Amino acid sequence: MDHIYQVSAEDHEVGTYIIFTGDGHFQSVVKYLIQKLGKKVIIYGVTNATSNRLKDVATEVCEIPAPEEVIHSRYQMIVDNLAYVFDHENIIPSFKSTVAAVARRNEMPEDEVAIALQEMLEKGLLYRKERRVEFNRTVKVLAANWDALIDAGLWQP
Structure with a gap:
């Protein structure tokens, strides 16, 4: 002073x-x-x-906004992306591809999206599951826990 x-x-x-x-x-x-x-x-x-x-x-x-608020503001962007992907079976929502898509669409750093996405997985808002992509080949993809997202106020059916 x-x-x-x-x-x-x-x-x-x-x-x-x-x-x-x-x-x-x-x-x-x-x-x-x-x-x-x-x-x-x-x-x-x-x-x-x-x-x-x-x-x-x-x-x-x-x-x-505090850094935590910045990260939490990315949650809705991720949910919107997964809702879109849910209706498009040709899109394979891996962790990395989801980070890239959300960052590109919203013009923001990938690290912010990755941190938010990891937090959402840890909180049970999202989860990973196996998805068959070929006859005997599967990949891990992201899936939304819609009930948890509704409870968190991030999704309205």
Whole structure:
């Protein structure tokens, strides 16, 4: 905080301060910058972890979802993909192909989708099963546990 006070006293050309914090202790410096110096202050904080007092005094607030929320937001995309695959028997939904398809369709990193998909398997929302692809050849594919997805609020029949 001291550094912000020092910069504001020395550099009068700065018109906007962008502060990455959710800590309510920054409320006084934000008030000072806005009320005393007429500056614009934008706060970036984590959703549900940013002080309400800090949000109240800032010029603008941008909330960033926590990493867990980012991963959980991928669940619905995966469910939508599996619902589509369910109606198309020619598609073989392996772990890897599902990750690639969801990431490509939603323009996001594959690692985020892979983490979410693994979590869904561990929670029992999805499971792996054997699927015959040729006379004597099977592969492991993903399948939805529709009842668990309904209970989790991720699917409505």
